[in-house]
Amino acid sequence: MSEPIPARAALLREPNFKWLLRGGVISMLGDQLTMIALPWLVFRLTGDTVALGLVIALMSIPRAVFILVGGALVDRHSPRRVLMLSKYANAALLAVLTLLVLDQRPAHTLDVGAALSLTVVMTPHLTLMAIYALAFGIGLAQAFGIPSGTSIMPLAIAPQQLQAANGMLMGLRQLSMLAGPLIAAGLLAIGGDGGHLQRQAHGAGPLVADARGLALAFGLDCLSFLVSAWTLSKVRLLAAPPSTPAPASVLRAVGDGLAMVWRDVPLRTCFIYWGAVSLLIGGAMQVGLPVLSAALHGAATLGLLMGVHGAGTLLGMGAAALGGARLRFASFGTLLLLIDGAVGLLVMPLGAVDAVWQAASLMLAIGVLAGFMQINVFTWIQRRVPPHMMGRAMSIFMFIFMGLAPLSAGATGWLLTMVPLSQLFAGGGMILVLCAALAYVFTPMRRITNA
Known part of the structure; x- marks a missing residue:
């Protein structure tokens, strides 16, 4: 409910x-x-x-x-x-x-006499x-x-x-x-x-x-x-994080955070999966959308597509916040993979559209699915990670998208010099569907619960 x-x-x-x-x-x-x-x-x-x-x-x-x-x-x-x-x-x-x-x-110039002026820089x-x-x-x-x-x-x-x-x-x-x-x-x-x-x-x-x-x-x-x-x-915190001995150095603390994620099998599995997705197809949308917009109607189209995607993301977030458990028809891991597979199917035809409304419709649907899952992902991490490790866990999660996505964007720009835009989106969508399918079959992600 x-x-x-x-x-x-x-x-x-x-x-x-x-x-x-x-x-x-x-x-x-x-x-x-x-x-x-x-x-x-x-x-x-x-x-x-x-x-x-x-x-x-x-x-x-x-x-x-x-x-x-x-x-x-x-x-x-x-x-x-x-x-x-x-x-x-x-x-x-x-x-x-x-x-x-x-x-x-x-x-500006100052006149200091009838025959003399001084330029002050x-x-x-x-x-x-x-x-x-x-x-x-x-x-x-x-x-x-x-x-x-x-x-x-x-x-x-x-x-x-x-x-x-x-x-x-x-x-x-x-x-x-x-x-x-x-x-x-x-x-x-x-x-x-x-x-x-x-x-x-x-x-x-x-x-x-x-x-x-x-x-x-x-x-x-x-x-x-x-x-x-x-x-x-x-703000008054409800409870301070449990007191633990401080590591000898900040780098040691970073290593402890990485070790914590690695020892937690569901966390490790999800983080590796998100890292692979971000690296393989994270740049396709960043680089491909401006190119697609230029092929349609120019900069105004890019603004429209980003605005529509943002509106869809907002709708998805609202559904996650208000619908809560009623909209979760599967476990966390299964739902994550199903939504990623659906997003991959929506990305595939993006490069082949010839009208702005078609691209906008696809971006709206992608935004709704992404916004809904984004709330569930953040909540799942916050509920799973011990409070005294939360900062390191969230920093690793954010690094996946801030550190790996730019590398993907650079590779995508180089790839577009060799393949047409339609193949870029079709290939990126197929990779996302394949990643979700392989993760469902060969990893324990489908068994990860919401708790």
């Missing part, structure tokens, strides 16, 4: 959940502002797609590399403390970025190297914020409320991914998007003029981290 209405109402009255929900929504909306404003700033400043890609990479690489260390520190010092520090670090970095964007001062402090350094710092802070943010919920609310709590929070995250870019676009349109690039004399570098909208976006994200840190200070 689905979770009764009084139980969901009780969750919304739970003080810890209310503070986590408020802070999470504020922080997620702020994150979307920076995700839009930072690439736009770099592109306006340089006009160079290589620089744009490098900034994105500098945010992604430290996040993927250090997320395992972040998970170990979460277990050693508590997720609440690490999350609080990561929020303050993000706020400080974004405050610096906001001030640098505002501090764009062009060269005021070099702006916002340089590409400064943006690179700040982007690296933001990615590094996320490496500690992500595992702590995904580990705090089991320590803040009752276990029986995890499914509904994850559904609400992750559903709101999906909504923020839809609403955040619209808010960012409005800020840039009203306050200025840095569209006037001024070239300075005397060898001074370019500066982005009329960039108040960009500064406002960064400033609001900075404020969102401060407000969410304040809401986090209101």
Whole structure:
């Protein structure tokens, strides 16, 4: 049966959940502002797609590399403390970025006499190297914020409320991914998007003029981290993780986390399966969708497809949060493999569509299935892993997708130079169906229960 209405109402009255929900929504909306404003700033400043890609990479690489260390520190010092520090670090970095964007001062000439003038070059402090350094710092802070943010919920609310709590929070995250870019676009349109690039004399570098909208976006994200840190200070953990002797080093703690996952056969099986899927086909959607959109109608089509997929994901998350056990017609492992097989069948025809509505229909269905399973996966991990190992387990889980998916994307881009798009999607879908079938037959995944 689905979770009764009084139980969901009780969750919304739970003080810890209310503070986590408020802070999470504020922080997620702020994150979307920076995700839009930072690439736009770099592109306006340089006009160079290589620089744009490098900034994105500098945010992604430290996040993927250090997320395992972040998970170990979460277990050693508590997720609440690490999350609080990561929020303050993000706020400080974004405050610096906001001030640098505002501090764009062009060269100007002072008349000091009838026949004499003096050109004063005021070099702006916002340089590409400064943006690179700040982007690296933001990615590094996320490496500690992500595992702590995904580990705090089991320590803040009752276990029986995890499914509904994850559904609400992750559903709101999906909504923020839809609403955040619209808010960012409005800020840039009203306050200025840095569209006037001024070239300075005397060898001074370019500066982005009329960039108040960009500064406002960064400033609001900075404020969102401060407000969410304040809401986090209101959370009182129900129980501290069990006291265990601290390993001699952080790397040893990371090794203990990997060993814990390896010894737990269901965890090990699922993590290996997710790693294989992420590595083999994770890049097909990231790289293939822009190419598909260009073949249909261009950038507007990509936005439409991503929006439809996001809406489907939101519907699936809502179904998982509200439907609960009533919609689980099989064990966790069997349901996971069945949904992956269904997604593979939906991916196969994507490259052969010749109309936007056909691609949108497929992306909507894929989003619904992915959103429904995403809630179940997070809840299953949170219920299975001991609290004192939660940070490391969640960091390993997130590393699978943040570390392996970019490798898959690079391989997919190379593969598209040799095979047509239709074969890429057809092959990727068949690989996913085959992975699910092989896992069902040859691994214990089908016997993994929801408990």
